[in-house]
Amino acid sequence: MNLKKLEFEKLIEQISTLYREKKYSQLKSILADINPTDIAVLFDEFPNEQRILLFRLLPKEEAAETFVELDGETQEALIHAFSDTELREVIDELYLDDTVDIIEEMPATIVKRILRNTDAQTRKSINTLLKYPEDSAGSIMTPEFVDLKKDNTVEDAFKRIRRTGVDKETIYTCYVTDSSRHLIGVTTVKELLLHDYGDKIEEFMETNTIFVNTHDDKEIAANFLDKYNFLALPVVDMENRLVGIITVDDAIDVLQEENTEDIQKMHAIMPNEKPYLKTGIFETWKSRITWLLFLMISATFTSMILNAFEDKLSALIVLTSFVPMLTGTSGNSGGQASAVIIRALSLKEIDFKDIFKVIWKEFRVGVLCGITLAAVNFVKIWFVDRTLLGMSAITIQVDLVISLTLIIEIIFAKMVGCVFPILAKKMKLDPAVISSPFITTVMDALSLLIYFWLATMILHI
Amino acid sequence: MNLKKLEFEKLIEQISTLYREKKYSQLKSILADINPTDIAVLFDEFPNEQRILLFRLLPKEEAAETFVELDGETQEALIHAFSDTELREVIDELYLDDTVDIIEEMPATIVKRILRNTDAQTRKSINTLLKYPEDSAGSIMTPEFVDLKKDNTVEDAFKRIRRTGVDKETIYTCYVTDSSRHLIGVTTVKELLLHDYGDKIEEFMETNTIFVNTHDDKEIAANFLDKYNFLALPVVDMENRLVGIITVDDAIDVLQEENTEDIQKMHAIMPNEKPYLKTGIFETWKSRITWLLFLMISATFTSMILNAFEDKLSALIVLTSFVPMLTGTSGNSGGQASAVIIRALSLKEIDFKDIFKVIWKEFRVGVLCGITLAAVNFVKIWFVDRTLLGMSAITIQVDLVISLTLIIEIIFAKMVGCVFPILAKKMKLDPAVISSPFITTVMDALSLLIYFWLATMILHI
Numbered sequence: 001m002n003l004k005k006l007e008f009e010k011l012i013e014q015i016s017t018l019y020r021e022k023k024y025s026q027l028k029s030i031l032a033d034i035n036p037t038d039i040a041v042l043f044d045e046f047p048n049e050q051r052i053l054l055f056r057l058l059p060k061e062e063a064a065e066t067f068v069e070l071d072g073e074t075q076e077a078l079i080h081a082f083s084d085t086e087l088r089e090v091i092d093e094l095y096l097d098d099t100v101d102i103i104e105e106m107p108a109t110i111v112k113r114i115l116r117n118t119d120a121q122t123r124k125s126i127n128t129l130l131k132y133p134e135d136s137a138g139s140i141m142t143p144e145f146v147d148l149k150k151d152n153t154v155e156d157a158f159k160r161i162r163r164t165g166v167d168k169e170t171i172y173t174c175y176v177t178d179s180s181r182h183l184i185g186v187t188t189v190k191e192l193l194l195h196d197y198g199d200k201i202e203e204f205m206e207t208n209t210i211f212v213n214t215h216d217d218k219e220i221a222a223n224f225l226d227k228y229n230f231l232a233l234p235v236v237d238m239e240n241r242l243v244g245i246i247t248v249d250d251a252i253d254v255l256q257e258e259n260t261e262d263i264q265k266m267h268a269i270m271p272n273e274k275p276y277l278k279t280g281i282f283e284t285w286k287s288r289i290t291w292l293l294f295l296m297i298s299a300t301f302t303s304m305i306l307n308a309f310e311d312k313l314s315a316l317i318v319l320t321s322f323v324p325m326l327t328g329t330s331g332n333s334g335g336q337a338s339a340v341i342i343r344a345l346s347l348k349e350i351d352f353k354d355i356f357k358v359i360w361k362e363f364r365v366g367v368l369c370g371i372t373l374a375a376v377n378f379v380k381i382w383f384v385d386r387t388l389l390g391m392s393a394i395t396i397q398v399d400l401v402i403s404l405t406l407i408i409e410i411i412f413a414k415m416v417g418c419v420f421p422i423l424a425k426k427m428k429l430d431p432a433v434i435s436s437p438f439i440t441t442v443m444d445a446l447s448l449l450i451y452f453w454l455a456t457m458i459l460h461i
Numbered sequence: 462m463n464l465k466k467l468e469f470e471k472l473i474e475q476i477s478t479l480y481r482e483k484k485y486s487q488l489k490s491i492l493a494d495i496n497p498t499d500i501a502v503l504f505d506e507f508p509n510e511q512r513i514l515l516f517r518l519l520p521k522e523e524a525a526e527t528f529v530e531l532d533g534e535t536q537e538a539l540i541h542a543f544s545d546t547e548l549r550e551v552i553d554e555l556y557l558d559d560t561v562d563i564i565e566e567m568p569a570t571i572v573k574r575i576l577r578n579t580d581a582q583t584r585k586s587i588n589t590l591l592k593y594p595e596d597s598a599g600s601i602m603t604p605e606f607v608d609l610k611k612d613n614t615v616e617d618a619f620k621r622i623r624r625t626g627v628d629k630e631t632i633y634t635c636y637v638t639d640s641s642r643h644l645i646g647v648t649t650v651k652e653l654l655l656h657d658y659g660d661k662i663e664e665f666m667e668t669n670t671i672f673v674n675t676h677d678d679k680e681i682a683a684n685f686l687d688k689y690n691f692l693a694l695p696v697v698d699m700e701n702r703l704v705g706i707i708t709v710d711d712a713i714d715v716l717q718e719e720n721t722e723d724i725q726k727m728h729a730i731m732p733n734e735k736p737y738l739k740t741g742i743f744e745t746w747k748s749r750i751t752w753l754l755f756l757m758i759s760a761t762f763t764s765m766i767l768n769a770f771e772d773k774l775s776a777l778i779v780l781t782s783f784v785p786m787l788t789g790t791s792g793n794s795g796g797q798a799s800a801v802i803i804r805a806l807s808l809k810e811i812d813f814k815d816i817f818k819v820i821w822k823e824f825r826v827g828v829l830c831g832i833t834l835a836a837v838n839f840v841k842i843w844f845v846d847r848t849l850l851g852m853s854a855i856t857i858q859v860d861l862v863i864s865l866t867l868i869i870e871i872i873f874a875k876m877v878g879c880v881f882p883i884l885a886k887k888m889k890l891d892p893a894v895i896s897s898p899f900i901t902t903v904m905d906a907l908s909l910l911i912y913f914w915l916a917t918m919i920l921h922i
Contacts (some may be wrong), residue, residue: 268797
């Protein structure tokens with residue numbers, strides 16, 4: 001069922017009515033027909049007691065799938081209401097990586113209850129997964145994968161999948177390991193289906209396997225899944241033993257998270273993983289205030305520059321009128337360059353060795369943009385600001401100072417905008433911390449210096 | 462093989478040497494062991510004639526997979542060098558959606574040659590796919606999927622997959638259709654493997670299928686694949702007949718493209734799909750100049766405001782010194798809010814009905830940020846600008862005007878930053894066109910008005 005907004009509201013209506021009238025078997029059959037992801041969204045619209053009852057009406061597997069999609073608060077409330085048996089049933093149906101994600105967000109008492117309700121083997125796996133550093137490939141992998149031996153036949157493989165597959169997050173990529181669990185090959189169910197029952201795995205498995213290490217950044221893993229179009233990526237430990245896999249749905253989540261983080265950093269916000277409406281006021285304030293403070297205080301330089309040229313400004317006060325336009329334009333030009341470069345770096349389209357190519361390109365783009373804007377501006381100031389708006393203090397020399405400033409500042413802005421992120425990356429900093437607001441602040445000061453230097457030279461003030 | 466940078470350079474070395482020494486069989490075995498995605502990257506390092514020879518050394522299937530990963534120019538050069546037989550071999554191995562992507566980028570003569578070298582059936586499918594609007598789900602789907610009938614048994618299903626699966630992009634999700642090709646259910650190879658050979662598909666297929674229409678935006682399709690963790694999403698035509706599927710790897714590409722576009726728009730750049738280094742100077746200039754021009758000309762308002770208050774500025778020239786800090790801070794504050802809201806809109810975390818929740822939240826965050834910045838600024842101006850830097854014209858009243866301006870402008874900036882993107886979306890515009898530079902330009906004017914209004918009131922100038 002594709003839930004459009006209207007259908008969604010009708011469905012909530014319908015469920016509420018059935019709930020009030022205690023028509024549980026009808027409720028049950030309606031819920032069974034909705035995708036778990038949509039049920040999780042629906043649940044947001046109901047109070048806690050109702051949610052628990054609705055949850056209990058879900059078929060076992062669907063219940064677990066819905067549980068994973070709920071937010072931390074709702075999960076916590078549900079666990080509080082669960083009997084130990086119910087909790088065990090849900091946990092049993094979950095994939096291990098999802099269990100670990102949930103555990104990481106729960107308070108200690110609930111974590112203890114979850115661990116008490118899992119068998120020793122699962123508990124051990126959970127504890128191993130919990131130990132991987134945050135943001136590492138190990139922290140998002142699942143140890144549940146199909147492993148085969150190279151002398152298995154296709155028939156053996158299918159038997160193994162039929163026997164153990166129900167608990168695996170994906171069965172479509174199968175990993176071939178040797179007796180010490182080293183990864184020696186990969187095959188897929190598609191390959192298995194296209195070969196004869198008697199064929200041995202080693203005859204057709206791929207041996208040029210691509211993998212990551214448990215301690216690699218999860219972003220590297222996600223990029224590999226994207227780049228190589230994999231459904232799952234194997235993860236090996238320090239001794240090169242296969243310990244888990246990362247599935248493509250988790251890779252998409254990582255990529256989307258990284259994109260959100262990049263956008264936040266590029267706009268002078270400290271990254272925050274929570275959805276907008278679930279973030280508190282103080283948390284939001286905290287993520288935004290640091291950079292605002294830093295940038296505000298950095299603006300002391302522009303104040304100092306303007307103060308130093310106070311005499312010249314009083315001599316020709318019309319110069320002041322164009323300060324916001326000049327600083328604005330240089331900030332925008334630099335922001336464009338830095339955004340494009342930060343994105344290209346994060347998509348791995350460029351790296352440090354391209355720095356001169358990039359500078360040369362941005363220089364030429366800067367010259368083109370500078371000349372275009374200066375030409376338009378020169379004409380506009382003369383006919384709009386001077387003639388139409390009657391700023392009689394504008395002479396042809398003043399117009400020239402403003403337009404020349406534009407050309408020079410834009411070229412500088414493009415240079416600063418492209419070089420800073422590449423250097424940041426080289427210094428192992430996140431290039432996205434070179435936000436547009438930061439470039440803007442640097443360019444504000446630089447633009448004013450260019451402006452007053454040209455004013456002094458051309459207007460002799 | 463995981464290609465790290467150093468290995469990569471060694472590999473190029475090695476291939477070049479083998480090529481010079483004409484050791485083709487050795488070259489062949491090295492190439493066979495590299496992932497096609499990596500071969501495509503390697504090819505960038507070789508001149509055209511060498512590439513063609515190397516390409517001819519690849520096994521047939523790997524050749525096609527490599528071909529897909531190459532950029533348009535290289536593909537064109539290769540096709541020029543291909544004999545008709547070679548071209549046919551490559552095209553035969555490609556999935557239809559990839560063929561269509563390639564055709565869309567090629568000049569007419571090459572398109573004709575490709576179509577001449579495909580069979581009538583394929584040609585018909587290609588022509589159908591080419592007719593879907595750009596950015597529609599139809600334009601990125603492939604018509605090659607596994608379709609089953611509801612009274613098929615598991616055994617029938619596996620037979621069908623074995624017989625036809627080799628040409629399907631994915632076989633793992635199987636679609637159940639009725640006699641008029643309407644989609645009535647979905648199942649997976651995992652389900653098939655976990656059921657007995659004699660079981661009928663209709664007994665266990667999922668009937669609450671989620672699908673998109675050929676004319677839906679491809680972004681909707683990609684979001685569905687992300688949200689529901691699917692490996693493939695069915696696409697139906699206007700008569701609800703199943704006509705294709707979209708696979709998860711294509712969905713990731715769409716999501717990444719959309720993210721790049723959002724980042725470009727948020728920084729006043731007209732979206733451009735090409736990788737940075739492959740975009741020409743004029744193209745880059747064209748994508749950046751429109752907004753720069755528009756924003757520069759919009760800054761006429763700030764010039765007018767400053768000009769109107771010229772008298773007051775000459776009376777107290779020190780007020781000028783804080784203009785860039787004030788406009789900068791309001792631009793940054795507004796940019797933060799708009800970035801967060803644009804991202805939340807594109808992740809579907811919020812929509813129009815949340816507008817008052819959002820405004821109320823941003824108002825409170827604005828008050829908090831405003832008070833914090835104003836307090837720090839008040840102290841900083843007094844002890845740094847006045848005492849340390851000797852700007853003796855600063856009185857306690859001047860300091861107050863600046864600090865009060867900060868509070869008011871930040872609250873306004875947060876409001877403008879959050880309301881504009883939501884309204885844009887409501888008016889069916891892309892919220893990301895409400896770029897930070899645009900917010901900055903609006904806030905520049907607004908901040909100056911607040912500043913001079915407060916200056917007039919408090920300083921009586």
